Amino acid sequence: MSVNPRAVADALHASATRKVMFRLLPIMCAAYFMAYIDRTNVALAKTALQADVGISVTAFGLGAGIFFISYAFLEVPSNLIMHRVGPRRWIARIALTWGALSAAMMFVQGDLSFYLLRFLLGIAEAGLYPALMYMVTMWFSQKNRATAVGFIYLAPTIALVVGGPIGGALMELDGLGGLHGWQWMFLVEGVVTMLVGVVVFFRLPEVPADAKWLTAEEAESLSAAASAGRTDHETRIRGNVKKAFGRPFIVIVALIYLFNQITNVGIVFNIPSIVEDLDVRGSFLIGLVSGSAGIGATVGVLLVPYVHRRFRNETQLIGILAAATLTSSVAFVLVSDPVGKVVLIAVSMVFVFGTLPLFWSVAMARMSGLMAAAGLAFINTVGLIGGFIGPYAFGLVENVTGDPGSGFLVVIVSSIIGVALVPLLGRAVRNEDRATSSTPAPEASSARNH
Template structure:
């Protein structure tokens, strides 16, 4: 009888999970798509900001990265508010305010206003991604989270694949209505974010029990398996500060920081690297820059699916990080443009594809309010890397005159990240969290 109930429960949970994925992941992807589009479209405007406003490469790198300072500092308090008022309300608020500020980028007059609006944009958007990750812990069982996070990461990948060519076309509106092309870019890509925020308010339930399109049994089984309190109540203190002190949390945050130094720097400087390959058309620059998005997209689709069959998280993380080191080194050693374009894709595959793994690993030991605080803390550390990466890329370009010199930053950051992986494995083992056991349990549950 117990086996029959377990079997029925597994089937009900599987069906409810699929229904939840179809209903809420598109909304989560839409909001994250717009956030990535609005924070990175400045990369397409880099050359024109220099020509029209005199913003240098170093100043651009600082302005591109300074977005992440306010974003990072407010991550934990923002996500604690999301835990208190519900992620739906907070995500909608975030979207409306950052959409308005993104459109306000059209009023930039020089370096000071550029820095100011970028800082305000980061403050407005603070807490978005950890709020989405917190929602994942409320809706989905641990065995499904790597896949769900991978689906969410499709959004920024598509923002690069689709957004860069569209942004290139918008840049060609220069002179229409008396506006520069970059002003049209910020205006047209900022306003739709406000509409997406309104849609989130009306359509995104906080948790399964709030969803009218789920039956009571479906909602119950989703919530029971998403946060198995009984399995964790005796393992961790309910105090959310404990999540911030855990060595594994800090270490995975540092590895994520180094990843963001590499990935965010690459994203913000790819268009200028392409332009220095003697590509002049804004549309072609945007189109070829989309190669980073293609590699990112392939990575977030493939890496989580392999992860479900891997028994050792840290070993898998080490392999992916080593792949990033090798691909960046290969880029540095060749001047053949076709090979460099391919290596853009490969480098982004490893740098972007590994992202769902960080969150899936963290969610194994972070639950409830600890998830709200711990995931935000990890994102805070990573976002500081989002500031450091573009700034270092900008300094490298100012010193050498070549945007591609920033690939040295990718190599250095990735090597440091690789060195931290064994320490993470040791921390996980010493805390009794286990590395192989959780994934093996997934395999057994699915077989």
């Protein structure tokens, strides 16, 4: 009986990919989980910071968003350093420094110190997410990348579910040792992040060949599949700026991601105050109800990659999800029932978070190597600007209306613009694929638009 070599190779690659899913992704998820906890736990402290140190709603929105400004400006330089020194060392460095600064948030005394520490936290964390995405390009074939990114996004969605109750429970320590509850929250969660950084340094392999739990054949299979169809061979940014940052599909993906993040971060940073305005009382209970948004987000990052494998046109699916976000946010504004509002927040997060793996799948299929390190960081940089705009815009609207939930008007506007950009993305992707059709990527072809 003859043996089909292709079937044997496919079985070897599938087995190796499963190992990576269970051995590598949990470490990457742990780092991103704590990153999300440390960047968003300030939302739980919003009311306490107003009462204890006099930070206004507008000042809180500016301070929450200013994190993303420093993060954005250093995103590309950070990822270029990562490409030089390696993901393991750089991700560990990021976790150790941002953990220390997150713990230092316990020393906030007013607006100025709040702004300064949030700004420094952004500097420390810059480059984490694109470094994780870069690792996906080194370990996974194109057909598996949306699934891998979806699993990585489980980290922030689970953080939304459990971060609120954990943070709320820590804030119940108010008065212990002479510290406010929010000080305990920042201290404990910052120290845990530093411990994760140590784990990353000692346990995270950078490339398949470094993984002791893979055979040589499995490592080679993963590396070959991950590099299949790569057309970017540049080793320096100078002279290749347009290829790294200026290709139309990269710019449009970045713009759609910008408006997604205005919605995403705006909602996340204001869920606790929206829930509290619905007459929910107690830090723990507010955190628990706020976690419903994380449940919706978790459903999104699991369900959409599953649908993606059966839906050939990625850009069309992005458009459908943007339209669904618009519909659910309009419904939120129109509904007055508190339970209905909480459910609609969760539903909105299904679509907002579910879109995220698709952005990165579109980008990863069309860049590699140094161009991937630079291009993915650029897309994330533009998105981070949305992370600044979202909380600040929510704060401005709330300051005018007095209603935390009125920030969903920002979501409606962002969703309309996102829907309008989708046809432009489809055209840009088709043009990019035609331009590179002389060297097609075998496994990327199934993920591209037809």
